[in-house]
Amino acid sequence: MNxxxxxxxxxxxxxxxFPDTxxxxxxxxxxxxxxxSSLINALINRKSYARTSSQPGKTQTINFYNIEDKLYFVDLPGYGYAKVSKTERERWGKFIESYLYERQxxxxxxxxxxxxxxxxxNDKMLYDWIVYNGFDPIVIATKLDKIKRSQIDKHVSIIRKSLGITDRKKIVPFSATTKQGKDTLWEIIDDIIENSN
Structure with a gap:
């Protein structure tokens, strides 16, 4: 999609x-x-539209980005950040869960x-929870530019085994710096749009 x-x-x-469009x-x-946020910015060809932060735990809201009036990219709060209080973490957890569970x-x-x-x-728990609730998640392996090309297969294999993923196509290595993986992701998203019409 352009x-x-x-x-x-x-x-x-x-x-x-939440929007009701x-x-x-x-x-x-x-x-x-x-x-x-870096992934969203890369997909929409913007440098800093989705706010990135060097401070983990900064996004505490669910943000809906309208893309060409065709779909929303929904940026969920990051989980597992230690400096946030336990009650705050639990509140986010329930908030994210209610979104994932109830959103048609x-x-x-x-x-x-x-x-x-x-x-x-936390990654494993969320992956299992997503699958348990009937979704077929795509795992995006970010920060691809931080490892050597020769190490990619090994790292993807570790992720696959750790999460119990059988289909290798369900893992997309991605770099916000080089944009590697971006086209593959757009193919997946375009398919979703097409199959939902």
Whole structure:
């Protein structure tokens, strides 16, 4: 898709603020600082439209980006950040869970993990929860430019085994710096739009 029109339409702190336009939604989930905002910026060809932060745990709202009036990119708060209080973490958890569980328009969840590290317990829990609720998540292995090309297969294999993924196509290595993986992701998103019409 050629993206010319993007609008951060809704910044919601609770479910009553979610948009009711009926547009389909693709959600971006992952731990704090894994690169959700950078991925969104790369997909929409903007440098800093989705706010990136060097401070993990900065996004505390669910942000709906209207893409060409065809779909929403939904940026979920990062999870697992230690400096946020336990009650705050639990509140986010419930908020994210209610969105993922109840949202009819949600067609695909992209779960971001850092390609350099084996997925942690929070990653595994969220992956299992997403699958348990009937979704077939695509795992985006971010920060691809931080490892050598010769290490990619090994790292992808670690992620696949750790999360119990059988289909290798369900993992997309991605770099916000080099944009590697961007075209593959757009193919996936374009398919979702096509199959939802």
């Amino acid at each position: 993206v010319n029109n993007v609008n951060l339409e809704v910044v919601s702190g609770n479910a009553s603020q 009926g547009l389909l939604e693709v959600a971006f989930a992952g731990k704090s600082n894994v690169g959700k 328009q949600l067609k695909q969840i992209l779960l971001l993990v850092d390609i350099r590290h084996e997925p942690g317990n």
